[in-house]
Amino acid sequence: MPENVITRFPPSPTGYLHIGGARTALFNWLFARQRGGKFILRIEDTDEQRSTDEATAAILTSMEWLGLSWDEGPYFQSRRYDIYNEFIDRLLSSGQAYHCHCSPETLERQRQEAKSKGLKPKYDGTCRNLDLGPAPGSVVRLKTPLSGTTQFNDLVKGPIRFSNEELDDLIIRRSNGSPTYHLAVVADDISLGMTHIIRGDDHVNNTPRQILIYKALGEPIPQFAHLPMILGPDRTRLSKRHGAMSVLAYRDMGYLPHALLNGLARLGWSYGDQEKFSLEELIEKFSLDHVGKAAGVFNAEKLLDLNAWHIRESSDESLAERLRPFLEKEGFVDLDSGKMAAVASILKVRSKTLVDMIEGARFCLSEDIDYDKQGDDKFLKQDVVVLFDKLCGRIEAIAEFNQNGIEKLFAQFLEAEQITLRKLAQPLRVALTGKTASPGIFEVMEVLGKETVINRIKKAIAYIRSKTDG
C-alpha cells in the first residue's frame, strides 16, 4: 500500500533563513521526495510584531536558490484564521475547551508564587469547570487530561512519554481572538493532511501539548521526528554572532547550493562512511533512522572542502553560468560564456568558492593586470628580458596556439636555450597573470590567446627595462 507522505517546512518570517532552518527544510524535502510525497511550505506569520515581508521574501529566495521546491503553498497563517476559528469552535462545542476569565496579572502572580515555592508554574484550572461564556479579555483554553500519560514514538529519538500532570490547560485563543501557535500549527497540519512532522528537537516538549489537541479533536496523530539542534563552535545554539549563518550569505560567498545541501545533510545524518553526495543520491539514500540524536557543531571548514569538491565535479558550462551573477556585480556584463567555461575548467580544481574562482580569473577578465609586489621583485628581472624576447618571436611564429602546440614550442625553446621550465615558468607567470600562483602556464596561455600573450610579454619586457633603467 503506498503511503501518501506529506511533509512541511513552516518558517516564521522574523529573519533570514539560516542554516538550521534550511536543514529542517532539507530533511522534510528529502523525505517527501524520496517517497514520492508532497512537501508544503507554510509561513507562520501570526506574530504581527515580528513578521516582515522582507523576511518572507528572503526565505522564498533562499528556498528557491537551494532548489527545495514545494508542491503547495506558501500558505500564510495570517490568512487562515477562519480555519483556526472553526477548530476552536469545534473544541468549544464538544466541551474540550472552555472560556477562561483569569487576567494575565493574576496568572503572572500565580506563576511567581509557584516558582518561589519551587513548584511548576502552571494554570490552576480556576475557570475549568465554571462553564463561563465569552467576555472581553477572556481566552479559550484546552481542557487537558488531569492524569495519565501522553506518549509518542519519535522517529529519531524513540519512545518519549510525558505525564499529563506536567501539562496544564493551554490557551488556544487569545483575548484578542487570535489563535495561539499550538492551535494554529495543529489545525494547519490536520487540514493540510500532514503525515510526518520533521522539526528541530526544541519542539519535543511542545509535542505532547499538540498531541492533546489532536486527541481532543479526534484527529489522527501524525508521525513525529525531532532533529538534533545545530550548534555554533562554542557549542551554544546557532545564532547571528556565530557569523555567516544565513543561506543567502553562503550563496554570496560563492557556495554551490548542492554543496550546502550536502553539508547540511551530513550534519546529523550519515550514510556509512560516505561524505559526498549528489542531490540524487541524497534523495535515494536519506533515511530518518540514520539521523543521530546528539546536537552537532556546524563545521564551516568541512563545508568549504565540500564546496570545493562540488565545484570540481560541476561541468564547466554550469560553473560559467553560476559565475555570471558574480561577474555582473563587478561590471563584467557581456562575457563570452564559452570563454568563461574555459576559464572555469582550468580554475575549478583550485577554487574553493565561486568567489575564489573570480579572483583566480582576474588575469583574463580585464585587459590590464597589476604585478604582485613579491612576484615583481623576485621574477621580473633583467635576466629574463632576453629570454622573453626570444620566446615572443617563437610564439609569433606558431600556427597552432593551443596547449599542445605551446607545450611543443616550449620543449624546443628550452632545449635551444639550455634552461629548465622551472627557470622560465615563474617569470612568465608573473608577466601573464601578475601573480606567482596560477593554473598551469600552458593552460593560462591558451585561455589568454596568442595576441594577449604576446602583448603581455612585451609589456613585461618594457616594464623591466624601465625599472632597471630608472
Added chain:
RNA sequence: GGUCCCAUCGUCUAGCGGUCCAGGAUAUCGCCCUCUCACGGCGAAGACACGGGUUCGAGUCCCGUUGGGACUACCA
C-alpha cells in the same frame, strides 16, 4: 527549580554485544607528484565523559554521577 532530550578523535561521524588495541571525513603536520598554486597519492598524531552493574564478552544493554541542550508565555 521542574520536565524532556543528549554524550565516540578539535569538529562532523561509522559503530545497531564478539569481526574495534575503534573505521571514514575535515582540520593540523610530514613525504611524494610538480612550471607556481591547487588537485591527487602515502603516512603521522588524535576519541568510546566517569562510576557501578548485566554478560563468557560492552563503545554497543541497564542504573547512577557529571556535563551539555531544549522547554517551562495570551512568541513561534
